[in-house]
Amino acid sequence: MLTGRNILVTGAARGLGAEIARGLSAHGAALILADIDEDAGRATARALGAEFVPVDLAEPGSIAALADAAGRAAGGRLHGLVNNGAVATGIGGVPFDGIEIDSWDRVMQVNVRGTWLMTRAAAPLLRASGSGRVVNIASDTAIWGAPRLLSYVASKGAVIAMTRSLARELGPDRVGVTAVAPGILTTPSTEYVPEARHRHYAEGRAVPGPQTPAEIVDTIAFLLTAGALTLTGQVLPVNNGFVFT
Incomplete structure (x- = not known):
């Protein structure tokens, strides 16, 4: 499905990002993986025969360096960008009036500004490919309005809004921009989520039960295709x- 297509995945060291990377590799993509966790990121990349570039999505200079390295690795043409990198762990369970300002700002820096800057940095490479695709990883918490998670919900709502605006700006260059909005997945980053919330999701889905990262990978792979x-x-x-739109 993705043979011959160069794909950059951020937040690819562990959890959902690593599962996305494994799935895209199985579909034939040539991968450039990026993460702030260099040890885990390099291990994931080695296992898949992929390139690895460290990145801190809170730092504009680090994002620019990643785009430069990805361009060299991909021969100047990037067919896909998966904006998966985000702050998600350890920020839930706090009411909206109890969120620390520094915590709020960190989530916005990485999840919102980082997604914008990463897309901006990669845009010339995506345009050059003639069939560039951006897939933003959002969250269904921003669709149904999960409580006690406001900074994350707000950040993923912004990602959804940016997806629509970027689609209009990049569409004339035949660069497609979409978003996927998973629910709670069974990954190490959701272990802190109360069992009641996991049960709420499992029982409320049209297809009952837990959801694994592997279950969304084929959808992401299709969204990265030329078609x-x-x-x-x-x-x-x-x-x-769990929710319908």
């Missing part, structure tokens, strides 16, 4: 039917 341009601007709640 997915007609879906640009769309947000797909890949959550086994």
